[in-house]
Amino acid sequence: MKVPFNWLLEYVDINKDINEVAEKLTLTGSKVEEVIEKGKEIDRVVTGKIIKTEKHPNADKLTICQVDVKDEVLQIVTGADNIKEGDIVPVALHGSTLPGGVKIKKGKLRGAESNGMLCSEAELGLADEDSVHGIMILSEDTPIGVDIKEILGLNGGVIDFEITSNRADCFSIYGIARETAASFGCELKKLDLSFKENNENISDYLKVEVQTPLCRRYMAKMIKNIKIGPSPEWMQAKLQEAGVRPINNVVDITNYVMLELGQPLHAFDYNNIEGNKIIVKMASDEKFTTLDGVERQLDNSMIVISDAEKTVAVAGVMGGQNSEVTESTNTIVLESANFDGVTTRLSSKKLGLRTEASSRFEKDLDPNLVEIAVNRACHLFETLGVGEVVGGVIDIYSNKLEPHYVRVSPKWINDFLGTNINVEDMVKMLNRLEMEVEVKDELIIKVPTFRQDVKIKEDVAEEIARLYGYDIIPTQKIVGEAVEAEITKEQKMIETVKRTMVASSLYEALTYSFYSPKVFDKINISKDSELRNAINIANPLGEDFSIMRTTLIPSMLEAMQRNILRDNKEVGLFEIGKVYLNIGKDLPDERYKLCVAIAGDVDFYNLKGIIENLIEALSVDKAEFERETNNPIFHPGRCAKLLVRKKNAGVLGEVHPDVLENYDLETRVYIAEIDLPTLFEAAKLDKKYKPLPKYPAVLRDMALLVKDEVEVKKIEDIMLKQGKGIIEEIRLFDVYKGKQIPEGFKSVAYSIIYRAEDRTLTDEEINKVHNSIVKELEEKLDAKLR
Template identity: 35%
Template sequence: MKLSLNWLKDYVDLSGIDIKELWYRFTMSTAEVEEVEFVGQDIQNVVVAKVLSVVPHPESKKLKITQVDSGDGILQIVCGAPNVTEGILVPLAKMGGSVKNMPKLGKVKLVGVESFGMLCSAKELGISDDHGGLLVLEGDYAPGTDIKSIIDIDDVIIEIDNKSLTNRPDLWGHYGIAREIAAIYGRELKPMQLDDLKSAEDKPKLDISVEDTEKCFRYSGLKIDGVKKLETSMNMKVRLFYCGMRPISPLVDLTNYLMLEMGQPMHAFDSRQVESGIVVRATKEPTLFKTLDGTERKLPEDVLLICNREKPVAIAGIMGGENSEVLEDTTSILLESANFEGSSTRKNSTKIGLRTEASARYEKMLDPNMTVTAIQRFVKLLRDMQPDIQFLSALTDVYCCRLEPIDITITKPYIDKYIGNILTKERMVDILRALEFKVDVEGDTFNIKVPTFRATKDITMKVDIIEEITRIFGYDNIQPQTLDIALKPLQYNEERLADHKVKELLSEKFGASEVNSYIWYDNTFNSRMGIETNGQVKVLNPQAQDANTLRDSMVPGMLAFAEKNEKSYEDFLLFEIGSVFKAASPKDKCEQHKNLCILAASKVKSEDELFYDLKGIITFIAKALKNANLDFSVCTGGLNWVHPMKSVDISTNGTPMGYISVVHPMIKKNIAKKLNIAVLEINRDVLQAIDTGVIKYKEPSRFPEVVLDYSFLVDNGVTFDRVNEDIGSFKSDLLNGFGFVTIYTGKGLPEGKKSMTFRFVIGSAEKTMSSDDINAFAGSLIDYMNSVGYALR
């Protein structure tokens, strides 16, 4: 948004203030200033001149030779402007002077004729884009008058970042910015000159009806007659141009001027097109409508319109219609000043693909209490143009959703708690009142009434009041102080730490990949795979009908990941820690807890290898986290993806924890025939609740240890626990420990046998072992294993 410093000076005295310092303070307290541009300084030695004579150039069809009165003599000027005529007053850039984007002027010859200066257009003065002819000055000005004394060419244009004004609808006009500056510097904010509209009080009211009161909060209107032969003043045109708007016609210029001054968009309808009255309603079906820019637009349903009794005449808050445009012969207008709901204006603007200066302001939630004031200001400016205008109606005001001021009570000690005891009570009150807050003081208590122009989406609570005081006082004026608070040690969440440790072990030690799934079943996938679930907790408003049940197991979701990955990888290990939900029936209380689910899949390894891989992983996790051993027993079943033979239940000290299973052959076939899959699912809360076992330490031997791996042939019906227990019964002074390595069930084994590999660590605390010692241990171990039924492979 662009601002004119000359415009701001109408409302606040800026004398004695350094301009650059002003906008630095404004940035620090209110909104970010992106650029400060000094305009008009390049226009030098330009005066009013009267054209005395105009004759054609003898050698050029376009050029004319003029004699002009410059105030201090008659000058010959060669000019090509089509509108140069005798008797007009125009700007003259004298020799030694300069205009926009041109070097200093001197005497020149144009097609053989000498010219001693330059007659200027508005564009050459930098106050317009119009280069169609000379700027003709209306009024009785003496030749030689400095052009800057009658036109405000010198100005400072400030551009403010729009994003920093999103929550400040009161700053989308010059008057709101002037209010901020007055508060920052402790200066008086001058009142805006308004018309009292008393001569309209006895007139009939307009027929205005608001059908959609959710999108239109307020609609104010006034019918005015006698609006003819109007002329926008030059300084008004300059201000509009400097602030990024093109002057169009007097009435349009006035509405745009009011919008830039107050932030309140307005619209003037030709009264002949709204004679039957005004209806504010939303479209009920797609509607074609031609806007003021001549474009026919297809309006979707639920777009708010301003209509006469028969047809639309404007898109509310966005743009008027071509059918109600003010024309050259218009003498009577219906002036609209309304307030529309912000989000609906933004949505409609996006739907239509049309964003305007008006919609940009309405979508910020303007103060509805500003509509009548804007009409009073418009009428005042209109009277300055044409004093004899007349009212054809009374001011008609339909206020549907009244916005009341917000009341906030706060104490000085509460404010001091945040900013320190650096401001007196009187200074705080002065700041708030400068911002037009009403403040009643009772001791150290402030009873504050927030003005409605700050109550639409900005000031709502105590901390907002503190921010208002501190930003105007200046954040950089507050000295940082060390907080006097008690330091307490951070309380760690043990469950979160345990989860992190599990993820770390799975990813770093076992190379597993973490996945994240939704907490509901994909019923379509489960049905396609033949997976049957028992979920009883239903979602009342599911995103899709195939996702209406919260999961009571994580395995179906993991199997979906297996199907997605099987074509890309030969083998993979996936895991997830997530919530599951269980209830006996849809009417019973729901229990929620977290599970750990691990899926191992491979086209290379057998099902048994995957099964024992998972068994080793969960055994290692329990040992690493809790120094605890888990119990494995025959699986009790109950889930249709669990293999009837190759599955075990997991428990700890009699408490069920979960299970490990190869995926049922029927479901495996539906996922991928060549992909072997095993799954593990345990209750994370049960794992977390295990008492951590005491870790016993013993002094390590000073002599080296030896690691021996042996594979034994074991009957298929013998469990791991049985083998592990039998090895544990072997006694040797050299045995320091043993552990399971792997299992093999492939080719090369006797029928009905499997190969189980264990690792034995041996060593002596007294000496370095010799080969005889090692061989003696090996022979003793092999003999013992043979005696309990396990032959060396």
């Protein structure tokens, strides 16, 4: 929120620089975003009166002006077409400076001498070029030869605040002035709310009916004999500094009061109010054109203002074109109301229409502010001679909001803050915030209705702390015993997984937990795959981030694509992240998965080795690999399932060429996706050691001729089963196909290590087991010794 400094100073009498005020307010809890000193760069720009104009003899679009700047008459050439003799305008003299460091010097334009420049609002930094046209025309009573900064109030600058949603009272100039007065310990000046009324009564002209409790208060005043025109220069300058474009005196007054007090007002053209009646109710399903000329769809969740026949405004958001103030308006109904904040926010969001009014109403304004604001507006209407205030007021206020009380002990406040503030100082600080305090055994604090954020004793302590000064509250060492936090078994295992992956020369990747539904087509999974049953995000950033992921593979492939296409040929990545499986309940099944991807001078067995390292690091028992040929993501001949205790724990293999093509990759990529909960169920973090063997081992080699389709795992399973507990290790050291090997067969060679823990094995024991292995292999796999 932009607060013009000179406007702020109208309510507090302090002799401080704008930066001093900004710093102090920051220290007392009002967050300052920026200090903008617009007039700081303006130098030697004064007001001047155009006393004569004539066409430039050498240029049709230029005008030569004689401009009186009090001490002299200057000849200035301009291309503006909105000026005439008698206008008072800003004049940049020779040697002057404008915002942006622009220097103005005298010279010649198409042969005619020009001793300065006539300035527009854009050139003075008061507006952009799209919102204004031509030279800035000042009011007729503006004195000439006076510094323009003094006329337009540009000596002060603007403080831009970020107001938190719980401080609706600060969403106004007067609210910030209240904070300034409290921060510096000075007096807050009262607003002039006085005005005269005629002898008529508004009740003879208008009836108001409130049909919804979501309108907590509705006040209406009537102004007759309206004279539509521009508002005074001082008002326009304040509005522009605060970021609001002046429109006409009626609209400007309502905007001025809104900025000043934080209470939005709205003016209806009385002649467009059918049936002389205003009804506040919930909307029906209807189309309604707002002031910005856009037709919008309303529904029954929105509060509207209507007359006897039609809707005339969306309450708290924007009025309608059918009742707006125009140049022909002569009587207005001035609305000052209070609407439910949540309803206003939801209506604004549904309509896609956020306004200055809605941004205030959604913060739940004080209903008692309604009367102050409408009286302030009536004062301005009368003072500026814009219209005549009709007597009486319509005020519907069923449940009046009263001040509330908070009780707190001064000792508790000091203990809580770590301070030693005496009670008298506490009372003074709370009084500066317009809180009345009664001192008994504790402080009994009467909190004004505009401070609904102060509800509990901690809130009171915060108010005292910020006025006392956070910067002077003494620092104290924390007293207590530090206790080392215990980490869970799952956390320990995840750390083990990370260490193992890093030890395998992989880099950790982090990807989003959501992606596009299109990724399922890119990885070639079937239309009926469970992976497609993803959870849709209610408010996605776009289609590319519209569902929660059910597998990490698409995200990992994108990461590999980014690396490989940027000429990083040797890539090794891993990610530990959650997938979100739709199990038909309110909450998804969130499961940790490990995804590993490698590319470069590697093959399937490098990937398998990484997973085997992990199995060993976690001491997973009963883990085995089984060929997988039906997974469309992977190459059918280079893919395996990981089984742990006969449960499917993941898949690993070479990515299918069709999938690689979808990712514009020509390099082979190997990926594994492991279900960590299944792995963790079979893991053992406690290491058990046994002594080194005392008895010697016996090594026997075995070369077998088997058919191509026989898997080595089946051979090893038979060996171990027949091993009678004396096989310590089986090592596959050769697989050969070629000369001397028949077509359709392969040679598989093993080293088998025999050892017993309690004795030295005899040749007879070993031969018996070895022979039984050979026999079983011949019977089950049709294997033959070579």
